[in-house]
Amino acid sequence: MRIAILALQGAFLEHEQMLQRLGIDFFEVRQLADWQQPKDGLIIPGGESTTMGKLLFDLGLQEPIQKAIREGLPVFGTCAGLILLAKNVEGDSENTRAHSQLAMMDITANRNAYGRQLGSFYTVAAFKGIGNDVPMTFIRAPFISKVSDNVEVLSEVNGNIVAAREGNMLVTSFHPELDTDTRIHEYFIKMI
Secondary structure, eight states: OEEEEEOSSSSHHHHHHHHHHTTOEEEEEOSHHHHTSOOSEEEEOSSOHHHHHHHHHHTTOHHHHHHHHHTTOOEEEETHHHHHHEEEETTOOHHHHHHHOOOOEEEEEETTTTOSGGGOEEEEEEETTTEEEEEEEESSOOEEEEEOTTOEEEEEETTEEEEEEETTEEEESSOGGGSSOOHHHHHHHHHO
16 A cells, blocks of 8 residues: 655645554655656645645646546545645635635635634544544644535534545544544545
8 A cells, every 4th residue: 555645835744654653655746747656545734725725736736636536546634635625615716726726525614713823722532433532633723614415524623523524535624643643544544
């Protein structure tokens, strides 16, 4: 098994460390040539979603990644990755979405829903299929304000959706790569 990690910006190193702990092979995607390598899944890390989206478009990665996801490639987006995968982001125009997002998952994201850096927090909550004691680190996190019928809600914190799955797509508002618990990455690996 080999997982591609989008390494344009953000917390990709932490995902690499998590995969190393699990003994999973991975490679970084920084340009279109990297994307051509064989892969069994993709991780889109947290970071600055606007910057990452612009780079995806400018580097010619947006369409090949969309095509691979449409064809069934498992993808896991954390924080900014959730925003990039969401079909709708509150406050964004359709033009913005078309040129800076992947817009694959039938969810609406509320960007920076938990405020600025000072609004960051840590909690432990239930995650469907994993347990009631999953650690969650939120940093300027979004949450999911709306899901379609084909999206499974996996976790909620204070009444807000913070994890969901639609077919081959998994998203979390929080950063499981920043904690020592490997269960969410293991959940993604089982999806593959």
